[in-house]
Amino acid sequence: MTDSPNAPPRSRPNAADSPSLFAAPPLAEQERMIEAILFACATPLSLSQISERLPPGCDAAEALVHLRSRYCGRGVNLVRVGDAYALRTAPDLAWLMQTERLETRKLSRAAIETLAIIAYHQPVTRAEIEEIRGVAVSRGTIDQLLELEWIRLGRRRMTPGRPVTFVVTEAFLDHFGLESARDLPGLKELREAGLLDSRPPPGQTSLPDDEAEDGPERGQSELFED
């Protein structure tokens, strides 16, 4: 609410103007700065968002490596969320945080399954979700996931009708503590078992080539091309 008592007179208009004219601050100082920025912000920040705030000449990527190892094993950890970084409490201390625990809205079984299908098969169309679940995606399911900002629209599929696709978001990764979509549990096994392939029903020979090329398979396999 108020400034902490030992704050110096806040007359540092644009620090970026003066000290950075000559050289970037030392790495330890860059680490401090990033620590403060990430600490102040509740949402993950990308490398470029962090760099924007630092004086010119800083190497945010390198400072982050140091900062990350410094927080290793501590009560608060530096985690990676997609292309972004955030400070989060260590999961093993969850039991201490009873009072902070948020009552999250219970997701329906349909919503949970739909979310999982989108995460594992992304980018995926509504028709593909329905094909996998064997049932129509009911009203409000997609709506609810969009509202939670766990999914967003991807690129339209280049197949007849050009259907919209869905992909998971950074907020999804943040919520489930995932560094990237390729860290989804069991993803590799599912891929190897061929369970993430788009396999059209036998007899439908017109689409498979097109679809395989642009389909869910490519989406997730892209993630593995290192």
Added chain:
Amino acid sequence: MTDSPNAPPRSRPNAADSPSLFAAPPLAEQERMIEAILFACATPLSLSQISERLPPGCDAAEALVHLRSRYCGRGVNLVRVGDAYALRTAPDLAWLMQTERLETRKLSRAAIETLAIIAYHQPVTRAEIEEIRGVAVSRGTIDQLLELEWIRLGRRRMTPGRPVTFVVTEAFLDHFGLESARDLPGLKELREAGLLDSRPPPGQTSLPDDEAEDGPERGQSELFED
């Protein structure tokens, strides 16, 4: 008021009950716990509030001393706020967070509707927006969207009066997490997603969809000509 980090442990009611049943966690672990608690808690916590949350046998005061020195000189400091303790960004780094002070406000209904029409029908003239909304669009609404850099002027329409057109910007796509305006769902897809509550009057089912499918596509193809 009399609590100080290095005061000897005073009240340990829980620990007294069952001193030998559970050993208190090592001091380093207590430090981790306090670190996590202070990080996650929305308000500063007093020594007794911290102690209450820790397992029996912990010495919060001593752990706080260690935690405080660990954060000494870092980007984040352990500070005392009155009787309580909190983690705060180092005051000398406050300038880094200057740009972050933002007030969010909901976009007005007129603005969001106008924006939606531009996104779906771009390039679109002001008269066309008014025709779709069925109500005049105030200068201020357009100005606001221009100022937000979510829309910009497109090519002039080659019709009498050569009216200006509006199109959405990269910043718009960025904000709404879209890869292109073409990825916006059509009317049929909106209905399937449960965002359109109404059923069209009987006998007219195909008309509005066709229009929606056709409208934006045609308009936008002009924009995306390579």
Added chain:
Amino acid sequence: MADTFDTDDSISARREAEALIVDVDGFEGPLDVLLTLSRTQKVDLRRISVLHLAEQYLGFVERARALRIELAADYLVMAAWLAYLKSRLLLPPDPTEEGPSGAELAAHLAFQLERLQAMREAAARLMGRDQKGRDFFARGAPEALAVNRKTVFEASLLDLMRAYARLRTRDEFRPYAFDRSDIYPYEAALARLSKLVPGAADWTSLQAYLPEGWRGAPARQRSAIASTFAATLELAKQGQIELRQSDTFAPLHLRRKTGQ
């Protein structure tokens, strides 16, 4: 029914069977039912006996119908498909027949079931992960640091889509109207004709009643004739005028109905 074998197994089996019958709506579609059936069969989904499964499924639909539960079309389609599959599997393959074999269809079904099961498990594992706000936490008091106030206007994609949906919905309820200038509306013709009829004591050609400016261009004239003709029918029906046509395609004449 005196059932002396009330072991736990049979109780749970019966409860399950009951659930299948009574709680059709509890299933997430026909594939879900199949998955449940295949699980009670306790077989490897890869080697699932489609024949056995089809029989169980048909039995499910049969029992459900006996309870007069309305079955969703999806279930019946699946039942029909399973019956078809069963027949394909029982009959020796016809080499002249085109299309996928019974074995291929069965393999695909097994794939679908396995995939659904895998997604269920993946969903469970996903939800079992540490979650933000439950197992790990963001900063509880994000700092309000600078006094540098800047207003940011918030709008989500959902807001945008809803706004557009709202606008388009309103359009759907708006009475449909042509804005084309070459269309002479029926309502206008009726209003015009009603006003002119009291003066029409003698037989007059329909052509004479066309409004100014609608007699030249063929498209405009066609529209005006059509609307005016429709209006004459309405007025004739109401008993206000009489119509006369001497021959097929001959000019139409009208006059005020006399003796009223």
